[in-house]
Amino acid sequence: MTFNIYKNKNKVTNIDADYVSVPGMSVLTSTVIKEGESLGLIYGFETDGVFRTQQEIDYYESLNPDHSYQEGTTGKNTIPGDLKYVDQNGDGWVNIATNAKDDRVVLGCSRPDFEGGLSTRLSWKGLTLSIQSSFAFGHEKYWQAGTRQFQFNASEPLNVLDIALKRWTPENPDSNYPAMRLNNYANEVTDFGVYDASYWKIQNINLDYRLPQSVLDKLKVFNNVILSISANNVYTFTDYPGPSPESFSSDMIEGGSIDYSTYPQTRSFNFGIKVTL
Numbered sequence: 001m002t003f004n005i006y007k008n009k010n011k012v013t014n015i016d017a018d019y020v021s022v023p024g025m026s027v028l029t030s031t032v033i034k035e036g037e038s039l040g041l042i043y044g045f046e047t048d049g050v051f052r053t054q055q056e057i058d059y060y061e062s063l064n065p066d067h068s069y070q071e072g073t074t075g076k077n078t079i080p081g082d083l084k085y086v087d088q089n090g091d092g093w094v095n096i097a098t099n100a101k102d103d104r105v106v107l108g109c110s111r112p113d114f115e116g117g118l119s120t121r122l123s124w125k126g127l128t129l130s131i132q133s134s135f136a137f138g139h140e141k142y143w144q145a146g147t148r149q150f151q152f153n154a155s156e157p158l159n160v161l162d163i164a165l166k167r168w169t170p171e172n173p174d175s176n177y178p179a180m181r182l183n184n185y186a187n188e189v190t191d192f193g194v195y196d197a198s199y200w201k202i203q204n205i206n207l208d209y210r211l212p213q214s215v216l217d218k219l220k221v222f223n224n225v226i227l228s229i230s231a232n233n234v235y236t237f238t239d240y241p242g243p244s245p246e247s248f249s250s251d252m253i254e255g256g257s258i259d260y261s262t263y264p265q266t267r268s269f270n271f272g273i274k275v276t277l
């Protein structure tokens with residue numbers, strides 16, 4: 001059995017100013033590089049549940065006469081069931097403008113506390129069983145598709161997951177999931193989409209069977225015959241809700257912080273015969 005574990009420790013030692021990533025094709029402002037901190041920080045808005053009533057919204061709207069409390073990137077008006085962003089700097093409104101740092105905070109870090117692998121090889125008579133697995137613990141990831149389960153685009157309708165059934169509605173006023181929005185995408189990164197991405201993945205299980213020497217002696221044809229069966233991408237133990245906790249963004253800065261729903265790896269089964277004449 002081999003077991004290895006390691007910690008990738010990193011720290012940004014010098015940067016002129018916080019660098020906030022703005023991927024080219026979207027209005028997301030999703031990660032930040034900060035001096036004295038690790039790379040891989042997820043950056044966005046802390047939320048405090050959803051707005052429950054119009055009275056509650058009216059109160060928040062009264063806090064700053066110059067601004068509506070939280071104006072989304074599409075300029076939508078807040079309605080009951082919308083996520084409530086936290087005003088971090090206490091000026092009575094949430095500045096959602098791209099690159100605005102007034103109310104954005106670090107929501108998590110995509111760098112695991114520990115990573116490693118565990119593999120084992122067991123032999124008994126002609127049988128050899130080997131199992132390979134890997135793990136990563138203590139990190140977060142932004143599941144972008146998760147937030148999209150509560151938004152519906154009439155021109156590009158997509159299926160949504162059953163999590164959408166838990167959404168806030170006037171009949172389900174205690175829900176902590178936001179109301180469904182039509183054609184009003186809120187693109188801001190919030191802690192609502194940030195999840196623990198710890199996992200333990202069984203990558204491969206392989207079983208070999210070597211024909212006994214007595215059988216080979218009888219056949220008088222082969223020197224060695226090994227039958228093998230293996231499974232790849234066997235199972236991942238995780239609480240992460242997306243298809244894969246290993247999913248990542250191809251954006252160089254965002255890297256493992258943002259899960260744009262990479263197509264999950266397939267599970268495969270192989271059967272083989274290795275013959276030595």
Ligand SMILES: [Ca+2]
Pocket residue numbers: 087088089090091092093094095102103
């Ligand atoms: Ca503010």
